[in-house]
Amino acid sequence: MVTCAIIEDDIHNQTLVRSYINEYKELKLVWACNSARKAIELIGKENVELLFLDIELEEGESGLVFYKDMVQRVKPYVIVMTSHLEYAVESYNEHLEGFLYKPFNYEKFKDMVGYVLKLNKMQKKVDIIDALEIERGNYIPILKGPQIIEKVPYGEIAYLEQIQNDISIYTIYGKKYDLKRTNLINLEFDLPYALFQRISKGIMINKQNAVNILDGYVDVMGKTFKISSRFSTKNKKTKY
Numbered sequence: 715m716v717t718c719a720i721i722e723d724d725i726h727n728q729t730l731v732r733s734y735i736n737e738y739k740e741l742k743l744v745w746a747c748n749s750a751r752k753a754i755e756l757i758g759k760e761n762v763e764l765l766f767l768d769i770e771l772e773e774g775e776s777g778l779v780f781y782k783d784m785v786q787r788v789k790p791y792v793i794v795m796t797s798h799l800e801y802a803v804e805s806y807n808e809h810l811e812g813f814l815y816k817p818f819n820y821e822k823f824k825d826m827v828g829y830v831l832k833l834n835k836m837q838k839k840v841d842i843i844d845a846l847e848i849e850r851g852n853y854i855p856i857l858k859g860p861q862i863i864e865k866v867p868y869g870e871i872a873y874l875e876q877i878q879n880d881i882s883i884y885t886i887y888g889k890k891y892d893l894k895r896t897n898l899i900n901l902e903f904d905l906p907y908a909l910f911q912r913i914s915k916g917i918m919i920n921k922q923n924a925v926n927i928l929d930g931y932v933d934v935m936g937k938t939f940k941i942s943s944r945f946s947t948k949n950k951k952t953k954y
Contacts, residue, residue, distance in 0.1 A: 715740060715741070715742040716740055716741055716742065716763045716764050716831060717742050717744045717760065717761055717762055717763050717764070718735060718741050718742065718743055718744065718762060718763065718764040718765065718766065719743070719744055719745050719746060719747075719753075719756070719757075719760070719762045719764075719765050719766070719790075720732065720735075720743070720745075720746035720747070720765075720766045721746075721747055721748075721749075721750065721753045721765065721766070721767050721768055721771065721777060721780070722746070722748065722766065722768040722795065723748040723749065723768060723770075723771045723772040724768070725748070727768070727795070727816065728746055728748065731746075731766055731795070731823075732746060734820050734823045734824075735766075737820065738823075738824065738827060740827075740831060741764070741827065744760040744761075744762060745760060745762075748771070748772060749771055749772050749773070749775060750771055750775045750776075750777065750779070750780035751775070753780060753784075754780075754783075754784075757784060757788055758788065762788070762790045763790050763791060764790055764791045764792075764793070764827075764830060764831075765790045765791070765792045765793070766793050766795055766814075767780070767781060767792055767793065767794055767795065768794075768795050768796065769794060769795070769796040769798065770796065770798070777794065777796075778794075791811045791812075791830050791833065792811055792812070793811065793812035793813070793814055793826055793827070793830060794812065794813050794814070795814045795816060795818075796813075796814075796815070796816060797815065797816040797817075811829075811830045811833060812826045812827075812829065812830050813826075814826055829936070832925050852867065852868050852906075853865040853866055853867045853868060854866045854868070854871070854883060854891075854893070854905075856891050856892075856893070864891060866883055866885065866891055868905070868906070868909055868910075868920070869920075869922065870885045870886055870887065871883055871884070871885055871886075871910075871920045871923070872884050872885055872886050872919070872920060872923050872934050872935045872937075873917060873918065873919045873920065873923075873934050873935075873937070873939070874898065874901065874910075874917070874918045874919075875916055875917055876897060876898045876915070876916040876917075877916075879894075879895055879896075879897070880892055880893060880894050880895065880896070881893040881896055881897065881898065881901065884935075886923055886935055898912060898915075898916070898918050901918065902918065905918075908921075909921060909922055911945075912945055913932060913939055913940075913941045913942065913945050914939065914940070914941065914942040914944075914945060915942065915944075917939050919932060919934050919939070920934070923935060
């Protein structure tokens with residue numbers, strides 16, 4: 715069960731989200747309130763993994779201001795709820811996990827929660843993998859001249875893309891790193907096959923972070939890639 719909480723000042727909307735949470739079997743509501751002030755008292759008392767956060771709260775309070783303060787102490791996944799589309803961009807810039815535009819029905823709620831729960835499950839898996847890989851030195855080094863300026867653990871890598879003579883590394887945290895003057899053929903021999911798989915001439919994925927595969931397509935961190943027929947035989951044997 716994923717523990718969750720609601721911060722919503724509109725009693726109708728709060729009741730609606732309560733009912734949706736009760737209907738969703740993987741969620742457990744631990745508290746709900748109508749103000750950031752009350753939420754500050756509650757946030758540290760119960761472990762909250764997923765927070766449903768209204769942006770415009772009572773008495774002029776801002777949900778985003780509350781989030782910026784809260785994230786210094788606890789870091790639940792956050793789904794923003796608002797009727798103002800301009801907040802979608804601000805929510806994206808704050809790297810919040812989800813956005814529900816009011817009014818929303820149960821289907822939209824279910825889709826957004828399902829997406830965030832996938833992130834949650836992947837993160838727990840990555841935390842375990844990263845702890846082992848950092849200890850073993852399993853990472854891709856990012857070089858500047860002869861010096862290593864960054865180490866990207868295998869578990870954080872979502873996929874790699876060949877762009878002309880360079881490779882771009884995309885992580886599950888939205889970061890991008892560039893490897894100059896190399897190619898996927900070389901990396902294919904260096905990286906462990908148990909984790910990494912080429913699915914086309916220009917794309918290699920981290921199988922640990924592939925959450926779906928259907929009819930020749932694979933989904934990695936919300937981005938869908940087509941599996942080239944040249945690589946499809948291998949991938950049919952692979953379970954993501």
